[in-house]
Amino acid sequence: MVDFWLVRCGVVKMVPSQGGICVAVTAVVGLQWGDEGKGKLVDALAARADYVVRYASGSNAGHTVIVNGRRFVFHIVPSGILHQRTTCLICRGVAFDPESFFSELKSLQEAKIACERRLWVSRRAHLVLPIHKLEDEALDRLLGIGTTKRGVGPCYADRAYRLGIRVIDLYSPATIRQRIKTLLEVKSPLLRKAQIEPPSFDRLFSWCEDVSQRLQSFVADTAAILQKALNSGAEILLEGAQGVMLDIDHGTYPYVTSCHPATDGISSGCGVSLLPQRVIGVLKCYTTRVGAGPFPTEEEGDIGEILRGRGGEFGATTSRPRRCGWLDLPALKYACRIAAPTQLFVTKLDVLAGLQKIKVCNAYRIGQDMLTEFPADISVLEKVEPLFKEFCGWGDVKGVGAFSRLPFQALEFLAFIEEELGVEVGGVSVGSERMELLERRS
Structure with missing residues (x-):
């Protein structure tokens, strides 16, 4: 029997898997274009x-x-920081933005949540510098990808070009001086072409000095910490960011992120060989995406506005309105092939409550041809016609106390998702609060 999570008064109990062995490593991965919950x-x-x-x-x-x-x-700090017993690790695969990190620390301090000695940043993580954010803005002006302009793509690019500055490099002034000089030589022409004034050497060097002092007490060998935790049998939760459909290799390229947010990025991102015993694939019961790129099931009329309004579909990072549409099963089948979830968690079931008809895309058509595979060519994806199966809507699910007590129409909808994806739904969310989660008992 697959493992499920049980939420009881805010406490999650792990159910033993076959043989009575508790799951030690769990990964939570988004199966859409991010923002799944x-x-x-x-x-x-x-x-x-x-x-x-x-x-x-x-x-x-x-x-x-x-x-x-x-x-x-949370943009950088793991969401588990809200639980005082939990140690949180920001590993080497994260494009580490110190400005966002310190801003989140301030908010946590205001909420009287202590982070010292339980929040660690990898020495090997690459830094997002102020010049990266300017470069992101310049590239977006020239290419129109629709990025968040947070400098993440340029940071990862510099890692590949061997131009990047890692956290550990902050404590080597000679290295910092050389890298900043090179970065300015390489990036200044692009910035000027986009009519953006490059930052001065002194500004970047001073920024690095300030970050090195403020960050020092959080810097650690996160891979060593994680390996020790694995050896001790600790419960480890891997927090995926964004979603499979934004993966730089697997997603709708070039309208993608700059890393591997799916399960195939776990070991390289952590710096430790990891094979999760449980992978929870998270999906909304409809589909959203931010920025440009093909979106076969997008609804630009009243339905799109209803989903956006009810679901609060505005980016947590940019506050941009998200594009909204019906659930896309061909895209989800493709995502499941990549992420290999052992169970599904379906969010925002409450957003669809009250609609008379609910649609699910179960195939694409282009001309006279049916597509059985998610196309790699986005010019094809932009031309497909989504084919829908309709479901009867359901009433209010707020206050429903058990998965089995959901309206039968909602259960029928979830059963169809299970059948099509070949993965069991282990739970749903029926509201925005922490406690509005329903687990499915085996």
């Missing part, structure tokens, strides 16, 4: 976890958790 699930699961680990992406991701009406938005 992973942060809320991570927050719930973190109540039982010893470690919560970010392994990819950067401040272009945003995870929102609402606790007793208070809204926390």
